[in-house]
Amino acid sequence: MSIFPSIAALLFSVLLLIGGNSLVGVVTPLRARIEGFPDLTVGLLGSVYFAGMLAGTLAAPAIIRRGGHIRAYAAFVALAVVSVILMPVMLFPWAWLACRALIGFVFAGLYAVIEAWINAKATNSNRGALYALYQIANFVASASGQLALKPLGPDGFSSFAVAGALLALAIVPMAMTSVEAPTQPRSVRPRLIWLVRTAPIPCCAVLAAGAANGALFALGPVFAVEIGMTPSSVPLFTSSIVLGSALGVLPIALISDRVDRRLVMAAVMIAGAACEVALSRVAAPGASLIVLGFLVGLTTYSLYTLAVSLANDHGAPHDLVFISVGLLFIYCVAAIAAPAVASVLMKDFGPQMLFVQNAYVHLAIAALALWRLVVAPKARSWTRPAA
Secondary structure (H helix, E strand, C coil): CCCCHHHHHHHHHHHHHHHHHHHHHHHHHHHHHHCCCCHHHHHHHHHHHHHHHHHHHHHHHHHHHHHCHHHHHHHHHHHHHHHHHHCCCCCCHHHHHHHHHHHHHHHHHHHHHHHHHHHHHCCCCCHHHHHHHHHHHHHHHHHHHHHCHHHHCCCCCHHHHHHHHHHHHCHHHHHHCCCCCCCCCCCCCCCHHHHHHHCHHHHHHHHHHHHHHHHHHHHHHHHHHHCCCCHHHHHHHHHHHHHHHHHHHHHHHHHHCCCCHHHHHHHHHHHHHHHHHHHHCCCCCCHHHHHHHHHHHHHHCCHHHHHHHHHHCCCCHHHHHHHHHHHHHHHHHHHHHHHHHHHHHHHHHCCCHHHHHHHHHHHHHHHHHHHHHHHCCCCCCCCCCCC
């Protein structure tokens, strides 16, 4: 709690930022279906978001180094606002794909600023917990943004206008903060190979998180509709996942600050895969759908937090941006492909394939983490890259 004031403005900004992005994220596939976009286009709306984010991970260090963390943050938010408010004006598949790609691009930069800021203020003994507070703000804002769809509806301009307003307001806390920003990156060269060599488990974990979360982010609303939910009720399911995430991430992170993070990772991913298998057997909307969605969020959504905490445990201050964008790059590689693959599986074999795919992904990372615990019981020391 003693370092909470150093990230208070950031967390308040995150609440507004993620609330707006969550609202537009849940309304996008639903509105696309209303407008008659092809099924593949609906899946690609999730993929291009992460494709834009992938490009953003490469550009973010240069932008942050040029303008500083706070000015870069403001520029990224401004571009996000423009993208959101243009979507209901240009109801064409190509225009929506372009807007979603641009939103993904700027959110890569936003996440780079946010995560570098948090890790700059954290220590190894509280990194998991501090990052979990950020994730809780993220999840609470995400659930609130999704629930806002019910009164606003997927039709018309209202949802996009509210989302744009929330994004614009996110600039205010960061613009007014007096807290010193993190150290600027020393160079803009990508260091992905260095990151993979020195932090293999975090890199594999974010790859798994990207595959699972990317598919669920893009197609979770479609899954709910296809098993019988009305579009206006879909946020009850998606927000149950987010609520579980918000409640689960902090206790899991606190445990990982005291127990080997790889062991915690394996345990919660096995539990999450079991919940996903059960969810894949749900054939109609009801209480079981909401409860299992909650349990999936409670377990699986802690994976990215565990991976980032493990990766940053030995990072130098000027390397934090590179660790953040490197992990985000890997996350996006999986998140680009996963929605398209899942959409094809869902079309050919039914909507339950979304959670079957995710269960296999989470079991794979659990097995890898356990294997690393056996062959490398002590965490590998980081090798500092050349300047």
